[in-house]
Structure formats: structure tokens, C-alpha cells
Amino acid sequence: MILAHRIELDPTEKQKEYFRQACGTARFVWNWALEEWNYRYDLGANTDACEIKRYFNSFKYEAFPWLKNIHRDAHAQPFAALGKAWKAYFNGEVEGRPQFKKKGKCRDCFYVACDKFSSSGKTVRLPVLGQVKLREPLRFTGKIPSATVSREADRWFIAMAVEIPQKEVHPPSGEALGIDLGLTTFAVLSHGRKVEARKPLGRGLERLRRLSRAHSRKRRGSHHRQKAALRLARCHRRIANMRRDFLHKFTTKISKNHAEIFVENLNVKGMDRHLSRAIHDVGWSELRRQLEYKSLLNGSVLTVRDPFYASSKTCSECGYGMEVLPLSVREWTCPACQTTHDRDVNAAINLKQNTVGYTGINAWGQEGSGLAGTASETGLVEPGTLPWVNTHFHSQER
Numbered sequence: 001m002i003l004a005h006r007i008e009l010d011p012t013e014k015q016k017e018y019f020r021q022a023c024g025t026a027r028f029v030w031n032w033a034l035e036e037w038n039y040r041y042d043l044g045a046n047t048d049a050c051e052i053k054r055y056f057n058s059f060k061y062e063a064f065p066w067l068k069n070i071h072r073d074a075h076a077q078p079f080a081a082l083g084k085a086w087k088a089y090f091n092g093e094v095e096g097r098p099q100f101k102k103k104g105k106c107r108d109c110f111y112v113a114c115d116k117f118s119s120s121g122k123t124v125r126l127p128v129l130g131q132v133k134l135r136e137p138l139r140f141t142g143k144i145p146s147a148t149v150s151r152e153a154d155r156w157f158i159a160m161a162v163e164i165p166q167k168e169v170h171p172p173s174g175e176a177l178g179i180d181l182g183l184t185t186f187a188v189l190s191h192g193r194k195v196e197a198r199k200p201l202g203r204g205l206e207r208l209r210r211l212s213r214a215h216s217r218k219r220r221g222s223h224h225r226q227k228a229a230l231r232l233a234r235c236h237r238r239i240a241n242m243r244r245d246f247l248h249k250f251t252t253k254i255s256k257n258h259a260e261i262f263v264e265n266l267n268v269k270g271m272d273r274h275l276s277r278a279i280h281d282v283g284w285s286e287l288r289r290q291l292e293y294k295s296l297l298n299g300s301v302l303t304v305r306d307p308f309y310a311s312s313k314t315c316s317e318c319g320y321g322m323e324v325l326p327l328s329v330r331e332w333t334c335p336a337c338q339t340t341h342d343r344d345v346n347a348a349i350n351l352k353q354n355t356v357g358y359t360g361i362n363a364w365g366q367e368g369s370g371l372a373g374t375a376s377e378t379g380l381v382e383p384g385t386l387p388w389v390n391t392h393f394h395s396q397e398r
């Protein structure tokens, strides 16, 4: 299993200057490669990242001599990242073609490959720079295949990918848990607890808007504008930290206390834009990324099921399926077995068992909800094959 551990760096002024240059280089190479790729693509030529990289390498030091000051990993990796971005576009996973990166608008980062760096204690050894101080030591031990250095507002971070050997762990003793995710209540657990989301963006949004307006009022290129941009970036960072903190506490507790965890597979991409922002705000995909690796670390089993398992319309006691159950109905009583259900808790219970898709005969002599399939052929996704595994790390690369 590969985990990414992100640690804040404590660089000297000279090192910060190198970081800035390396980020600028990575951005420059990405833009150069994208322009070349666009040109070939629009001509109808078939091309790939390797071909464009070879072409670039054939003259790069002659045309751009300043590249020599920056370690070559920083100018090699954007080709791979761009190749991935085009692949995602060709496969229909993203809507638009890859975009140019604009200074100040894009994420500043650059890449370092495995044999070029090492970490011990509270330092990391980076190519060209040598020792750079870390704010905390690396928490995991294992082979480190790569790392990405990135900037958030005025701080620098390194995300190191660490290959953790799979250890034998005793699964936690707690019962199976279904987690139903919602927009109004962040998560409803099958044993009845409701977890309210911290929606820092909702609360911090006004401040964010104000800072953003202040930023756009300042003259382009001015010192004041730079300072306003920094204040805006800090606000974004605070919001991101609050969100991360809430999710980490929640997922750690769950993965340490339940042998089996069931969540619903949400297709965030298919939802409309407005809704997606709300989802992003409450951090569903981040929740699943964390559950995925923490369940592996703690010995619990995470199962991701098709959304229809989280059915609110099926009785989790007897499998009876209601024809209609309007969204406004928060509580209902099953006509077959007389059990009274909380809408969301019932859905969470359905997630962890096979009530949905139940085709037996219910108490009324009718067939159950009859939704197609059984667990083995529909909802189950093998742990470790999930698309969001280490998405944090991959997004660092992009």
C-alpha cells in the first residue's frame, strides 16, 4: 500500500527561492508541452507524452539554458502528468482538454523521484538543495518512491509517497457499520448516530468573498495585490485545514472501531455543478480516501456498494419496498412489519446488509423490492481497486 504523508517544510530563504524557480519550471514545461500537444492534436496527428518529451529533451538546454539550474525531475514529470490528463480526457473522465497553467492561478508544485532524495529525522535531502528541514518527522517507514513539493499560500509542503508493507492486523471487534452520506446531515450511521458536518466553506464563504473582492480591486502587478492574494490564499488554507481535521478524526474513530464498514459509491462527477460544490465542501471523496487506507491500516474491511443499497424506500427489517417515499418524509412505518424507521438510518442499515435486492416473499405474500442482483454481482468493490486510492498523491502530481 502506498501512503502519502504530507509534511510542512521549514526552508531557508535560498531554498524557498529554488522552490519557486522549480515550480515555475514545472509550469513552463507543462505549458510548452501542452502547446506542442495541442498543435499536433489539432493537426490530427497521433502523439504521446514520451514523444513530446524526447523532442523537448533534444534541444531544451540549448533553447532554455536556465533549465540547467533546476533538477531535471521537475522538468521531466510534467510530461507524464500531461499524458495522464489527456488520457483522462480521452476516456471521458473529465470534460475539457488539459488547460494551460497560469502563474498565481495554478497550484505551485514540482516533483522529485525516488533515488534523488531521502528523509531521516526532521530533515529531507533534496537534489540540488541538500538538507531541508521538516516541521515533523516522517510518520511511516518504508520505501519512498517519489515526492512532490508544493506551496500553499506562503508555506511549503512535501508529500512523500511511502510504500508500507502489508502487516497482519487484528480486525477491530465492533459490529458492521453502514454510513449513509447526505447533504443536510453529513453522515448517518447504521446504529443511529447522526454526524453533522463542519461546513467551513459555508461559514468562511463570506470572508472568502470579501478577501477575493479586495484582491481583485488592487492594481495588477502591485505590491498591494500580492499581499491581498496572500491573505486570500491563507483563508483558503485555513478552510482546507478545518475540513481535513474534522474528516481525519471521524475516519480514524470509525476504522478503529468497526470490523466492517459499508459506504455508498457516489458518482460525484455525474451530479450537477452546484451540488458538486456542496459535496466537495463536506468532503465525501476525501472521506472515502481516508477510510480506504485507514481501514487497511487498522484491519477493518471497507466495502463500497452501489447507491441503490442505500435505499430509503426499502424496509431494513423485512425487505418490503415502498412504492413512493417523498423526500419530505423523514420517518415512516413499514406496512408489512410495523417497524418505524428514520429515513436515513434505515438507508444506512440497508447499506450494511442485503435487504435491498431481497427477492424473497414478504409478510404480505408479495415479492420484495425486487431490485436486480445480489451483493456478489452488483455492489461490491474489492478494497484496493478503488479509483480514489491515493488520489491525494496523484492530484499532487498533476
Ligand SMILES: [Zn+2]
Pocket: 315, 316, 317, 318, 319, 320, 334, 335, 336, 337, 338, 339
Ligand atoms: Zn418491514
